[in-house]
Amino acid sequence: MKHAVTRRHMLVALGGLLAGLASLAAARTARGAVKKVLVTTRAPRDYDPHQHKWLMCFDVDKCIGCGLCVDACKTENHVPAGPMYFRTWIERYIIKKPEPGSGKTRGDVLVDSPNGGRDGFPTTTVPREEILKAFFVPKLCNLCEASPCTQVCPVGATFDAPDGAVLVDPNYCIGCGFCIQACPYGCRFLNPETRVAEKCTLCYHRITRGLKPACVEICPTEARIFGDLKHPVENDPVQAFIQKHKVHTLKPHLGTEPRVLYANLDKEVR
Amino acid sequence: MTSGKMPPQIFRLVLLTLAIIVSYIVARYLLTPATFGQYGFYRGAALAELATPEPVFAGRKSCLECHEDIQEKLFKGEHKTIGCESCHGVGRQHAQNPDVKPGKIGDSGCLRCHEDNGARPAWIKVIVVKDHYRGDKCAGCHVPHQPNEVP
Numbered sequence: 001m002k003h004a005v006t007r008r009h010m011l012v013a014l015g016g017l018l019a020g021l022a023s024l025a026a027a028r029t030a031r032g033a034v035k036k037v038l039v040t041t042r043a044p045r046d047y048d049p050h051q052h053k054w055l056m057c058f059d060v061d062k063c064i065g066c067g068l069c070v071d072a073c074k075t076e077n078h079v080p081a082g083p084m085y086f087r088t089w090i091e092r093y094i095i096k097k098p099e100p101g102s103g104k105t106r107g108d109v110l111v112d113s114p115n116g117g118r119d120g121f122p123t124t125t126v127p128r129e130e131i132l133k134a135f136f137v138p139k140l141c142n143l144c145e146a147s148p149c150t151q152v153c154p155v156g157a158t159f160d161a162p163d164g165a166v167l168v169d170p171n172y173c174i175g176c177g178f179c180i181q182a183c184p185y186g187c188r189f190l191n192p193e194t195r196v197a198e199k200c201t202l203c204y205h206r207i208t209r210g211l212k213p214a215c216v217e218i219c220p221t222e223a224r225i226f227g228d229l230k231h232p233v234e235n236d237p238v239q240a241f242i243q244k245h246k247v248h249t250l251k252p253h254l255g256t257e258p259r260v261l262y263a264n265l266d267k268e269v270r
Numbered sequence: 271m272t273s274g275k276m277p278p279q280i281f282r283l284v285l286l287t288l289a290i291i292v293s294y295i296v297a298r299y300l301l302t303p304a305t306f307g308q309y310g311f312y313r314g315a316a317l318a319e320l321a322t323p324e325p326v327f328a329g330r331k332s333c334l335e336c337h338e339d340i341q342e343k344l345f346k347g348e349h350k351t352i353g354c355e356s357c358h359g360v361g362r363q364h365a366q367n368p369d370v371k372p373g374k375i376g377d378s379g380c381l382r383c384h385e386d387n388g389a390r391p392a393w394i395k396v397i398v399v400k401d402h403y404r405g406d407k408c409a410g411c412h413v414p415h416q417p418n419e420v421p
Contacts, residue, residue: 014289021296032304043318049309064394066383068356075360076326092389120381124388134389159312169316172303201320208321211329218327220352220383221394 047208052163053229054202055259056216057241058138060266062223065090065136067117069215069224074118076203076214083115085189087200088140088215090117094124095268097132106132109268137269138224140215141166141187141200142250142258149179149188149199158197164229164259165202173197184254202226327355328365336368340415347416357414380408 073079073088096107107130114121117136124134147166150158157173160166168179168188173196180188180197191198203213207226211217216226227238241247245263251270252258262269276284308314333354334341344350355361357379363370386396403411413419 018289018292018296021293021300025296025299028300043321047321049317061391061393064383064390065387068382072327072355094389120385121387121389123386126388128388131388135391136389156306156311156313159310159316161317162309167316167320169313169319171319172313172316203325204317204320205323206325206327209325211325214325214327217329217353218356220349220356222351 044208049161049163051230052207053259054164054207055143055227055229055238055261056140056202056213057225057227057238057247057261058263059223059225059241059245060135060137060262060264060269062221063090063136063138064221064223065092065117065121066220067120068218068220069138070116070118072214072218073200076206077201079198080192082192085191085198086116087187087198088116088138089113090121091137091139091269092117092121092124092134093137093266093268094126094134095132095266096126096130106268133266135266137262137265138215139185139187139250140260141202142185142256142260143202145257145259146255148182148184148254148256152178152182154178165204165207166199167201167204168197168199170194170196170198184251184256326360326362328360328362330354332365333361335365343415347418349415349417375414377408380412380414 067090070086070089073086074081077087079085079087091111091113094110094112096110098104098107110124110126112121121136124131143164143166147160150160150166153159154176155172155174157169158167158179159169175190175195175197177190177197180190183199188197188199190196203211203215206213206217212226216224222237225237225241227233227236229238232239241263242261247261247263248265249258249261250265303313303315305314306312309317330353337354344352357375358372361372364372381399383394384396386398390396408414411420
């Protein structure tokens with residue numbers, strides 16, 4: 001009986017395949033080395049992510065709901081214009097007075113965020129005498145210490161950077177959307193143009209250059225305070241904020257340990 | 271079976287196992303991006319890539335290189351916390367080339383913050399547009415850089 005494929009043939013083929021793969025690997029390493037010399041990125045070189053720990057603080061009483069931060073974020077980060085795509089947004093909470101004699105602390109809670117608050121807020125239709133209190137709550141990525149979004153990524157495309165920013169690698173993300181479902185704060189979306197998950201990067205291209213994130217730069221009332229926990233500057237605004245206010249985080253019962261702190265937060269805010 | 275010599279079928283199995291392990295290592299080396307694992311279970315190069323885009327907003331500091339006089343005025347009044355680009359818009363082009371004039375600011379710029387919408391905090395001065403004096407533009411009566419002054 002004649003064999004078309006002998007064991008010798010198989011072994012030679014297997015050896016050839018391995019040799020081929022090994023030479024491919026060598027070629028790839030050489031290409032990487034050449035690329036490193038020839039291609040220069042415009043990324044800041046002297047930035048060490050281990051030397052920082054960024055955080056964001058909000059003073060709810062200072063937010064006037066102008067929406068300039070939402071607009072600035074979209075401009076700075078080229079976020080798609082659609083009404084569902086926001087890296088930061090503002091919510092308006094209107095808490096109505098309770099019915100007389102109902103024995104409740106409050107009436108209905110109305111929350112709206114037309115176009116994320118980008119164009120400001122229209123005058124509310126609730127009559128003034130029915131409003132118990134009303135306020136604006138700015139929102140963005142909560143910079144969780146135990147971030148649920150990075151735990152579910154199947155490919156390692158989203159991660160907690162050493163400096164505390166929770167980032168998405170757009171060149172590695174497969175757009176499965178697990179992280180979007182996992183975020184309890186609704187801070188992620190699927191970019192319809194690039195088809196990858198997108199979120200607040202704390203304006204990573206700005207903070208690595210020593211600038212403030214665009215929303216903080218643009219906020220007219222200093223309702224947003226941004227800082228570094230590892231290297232506080234002189235009269236650090238973040239340290240002063242934490243000393244001055246009783247701070248709180250969103251959804252603390254989830255154990256996500258957010259590093260976005262809110263002062264004067266109402267219990268109705270989710 | 272002769273003692274001391276590995277049976278050929280066992281030798282073949284060992285060879286096959288080794289081949290699978292080596293091809294796994296080679297394939298893993300080929301398919302894993304170069305900087306994967308530099309900081310953690312992700313591509314370390316992503317950090318530099320995300321830091322690459324040029325900032326759009328120039329920031330207060332670059333405005334003050336030429337307009338320090340305006341800052342002095344601004345710091346005396348209640349608008350001292352407002353960044354230049356909050357009202358004037360993106361100033362990068364103007365900062366790089368002063369001949370490029372920044373955009374004009376209309377009354378809508380003032381009303382974004384100062385129009386009553388039912389939820390503003392008590393400390394900010396708001397107006398109801400239809401009840402407010404409408405004879406002129408905002409800047410006809412108010413000085414944006416010194417809101418406490420009257421022209």
